[in-house]
Amino acid sequence: MKxxxxxxxEALKLSxxxxxxxxxxxLGIQYYTLADWRKDRKAALSRPKLSDSEADKRIRELERENAELRKANDILKDALGFFAKDRKK
Structure with missing residues (x-):
């Protein structure tokens, strides 16, 4: 159920x-459902909040890292193809 x-x-306040x-x-809900919501709230509160500029900077860093990992993945795929082709001979 959603x-x-x-x-x-409100359920968390009541709990x-x-x-x-x-x-x-x-409330007629499962104990573990409410316990999970409490855990999620605790995790969200412990996460540091970033300002807009910090968030933008972090996004750029992650995009750069993602691009590097994609390049590395492509290189590994090419190398795998090269070695697989070599084994067929």
Missing amino acids: YSKEFKE DEIGLKKAAQQ
């Missing part, structure tokens, strides 16, 4: 107030 963002937020098990029972 729950709205608002429902999840903070009355506890995970009681909140899950009261």
